[in-house]
Amino acid sequence: MKYNVDNKGYYGDFGGAYIPEMLYPNISELEKNYKKISSEPKFINEFNYLLKQYVGRPTPLYYAKRLSKKYKTKIYLKREDLCHTGAHKINNTIGQILLAEKLGKKRIIAETGAGQHGVATATVCALKGLKCIIYMGEIDIIRQSPNVARMKMLGAEVRPAKSGSKTLKDATNEAIRDWINNPTDTHYIIGSVVGPHPYPDMVARFQSVISKEIKKQLKIKEGTPFPDYLIACVGGGSNAAGTFYEYLDETKVKIIAVEAAGKGIETGKSAATSALGKEGIIHGSRTLLMQTEDGQITEPYSISAGLDYPGVGPMHANLFRTKRAEFISISDDEAMTAGLELSQLEGIIPAIETGHAFAIFQQKKFKPNDILVINLSGRGDKDLDTYIDYFKL
Numbered sequence: 001m002k003y004n005v006d007n008k009g010y011y012g013d014f015g016g017a018y019i020p021e022m023l024y025p026n027i028s029e030l031e032k033n034y035k036k037i038s039s040e041p042k043f044i045n046e047f048n049y050l051l052k053q054y055v056g057r058p059t060p061l062y063y064a065k066r067l068s069k070k071y072k073t074k075i076y077l078k079r080e081d082l083c084h085t086g087a088h089k090i091n092n093t094i095g096q097i098l099l100a101e102k103l104g105k106k107r108i109i110a111e112t113g114a115g116q117h118g119v120a121t122a123t124v125c126a127l128k129g130l131k132c133i134i135y136m137g138e139i140d141i142i143r144q145s146p147n148v149a150r151m152k153m154l155g156a157e158v159r160p161a162k163s164g165s166k167t168l169k170d171a172t173n174e175a176i177r178d179w180i181n182n183p184t185d186t187h188y189i190i191g192s193v194v195g196p197h198p199y200p201d202m203v204a205r206f207q208s209v210i211s212k213e214i215k216k217q218l219k220i221k222e223g224t225p226f227p228d229y230l231i232a233c234v235g236g237g238s239n240a241a242g243t244f245y246e247y248l249d250e251t252k253v254k255i256i257a258v259e260a261a262g263k264g265i266e267t268g269k270s271a272a273t274s275a276l277g278k279e280g281i282i283h284g285s286r287t288l289l290m291q292t293e294d295g296q297i298t299e300p301y302s303i304s305a306g307l308d309y310p311g312v313g314p315m316h317a318n319l320f321r322t323k324r325a326e327f328i329s330i331s332d333d334e335a336m337t338a339g340l341e342l343s344q345l346e347g348i349i350p351a352i353e354t355g356h357a358f359a360i361f362q363q364k365k366f367k368p369n370d371i372l373v374i375n376l377s378g379r380g381d382k383d384l385d386t387y388i389d390y391f392k393l
């Protein structure tokens with residue numbers, strides 16, 4: 001069994017590029033060039049330089065002593081929350097902006113839901129002096145005003161998506177429309193391991209720096225690069241893909257992917273794609289997605305905007321179907337409780353997305369000698385208002 005992408009852009013039954021004909025030139029330009037450009041020494045040197053000097057990598061692999069004591073197992077935290085802009089998303093935007101530059105693109109577009117990917121994109125556009133346009137649902141613009149202000153401060157133009165439910169999927173549609181109309185000078189930076197091939201593979205490669213570092217760091221701390229468990233939350237799946245990447249074929253390392261159950265899988269208000277999803281096509285990729293009997297995409301729900309997506313990337317759909325990964329669904333309440341607990345046991349306030357990964361201890365027991373690595377995908381500053389409302393702080 002092979003868990004990484006094949007040369008046609010598939011992970012088992014999932015993936016591919018199901019796109020309108022008008023997008024062919026853009027996607028095939030990318031497909032032809034992404035591996036070639038990103039394996040040139042000049043590209044690798046600049047990517048590594050920026051990850052080190054600008055993002056602040058390598059991020060620490062921190063042994064969480066009090067959390068380990070409480071759950072009677074050995075827990076390491078991969079500190080992606082310490083990346084510049086506060087989450088893993090910038091690993092991908094750095095990679096893609098360098099690629100765009102090498103392809104001679106002058107204009108960058110992106111979609112964003114909560115605004116985290118929009119901020120990471122606006123940041124690298126400022127870094128490179130490229131024009132930046134972020135599509136965002138009109139409702140999200142109101143809900144996430146601090147991130148809208150950040151993007152503007154960084155010099156980006158934020159364009160409201162006014163159709164449909166006025167949220168992430170509508171912003172994605174607007175971005176695709178823009179790309180079709182501007183095929184030569186524009187690069188579209190997708191924010192997770194979703195979309196048509198080559199995006200899922202390209203984003204996973206840029207994020208794989210996370211597992212490359214874990215291997216080295218764990219070897220020094222534990223004498224082995226292999227933990228017993230790798231754990232990460234899954235929205236589209238980019239932080240999880242980065243955490244799992246170097247271990248996909250090392251089947252002695254167990255993989256746990258954590259999804260948002262929202263108010264509960266049975267309530268119709270969740271984003272638990274593996275539990276509820278069926279095979280279908282979303283944003284150019286064959287994958288698992290939440291849909292009605294007649295194939296309409298279901299509105300997802302999660303308290304964390306970053307997990308509020310009706311699908312998962314094709315890599316994760318395949319990890320689920322082949323049972324390489326165990327999928328666990330965590331409710332809003334469980335995630336919030338875990339976020340508070342991590343804050344008070346370790347002095348680290350996580351993003352609510354990340355809180356989902358830490359809530360597995362409410363559902364699963366580990367052995368005292370098990371080595372766990374949890375990807376701490378982002379910090380919780382952006383979520384303070386939600387924490388304040390929830391806990392009446």
Ligand SMILES: *Cc1c(COP(=O)(O)O)cnc(C)c1O
Pocket residue numbers: 087088089116191192193233234235236237238239240306307351353354377378379
């Ligand atoms: C965006 C985000 C996620 C979800 O996106 P993935 O592509 O699944 O990683 C998770 N955690 C944080 C902190 C985020 O900002």
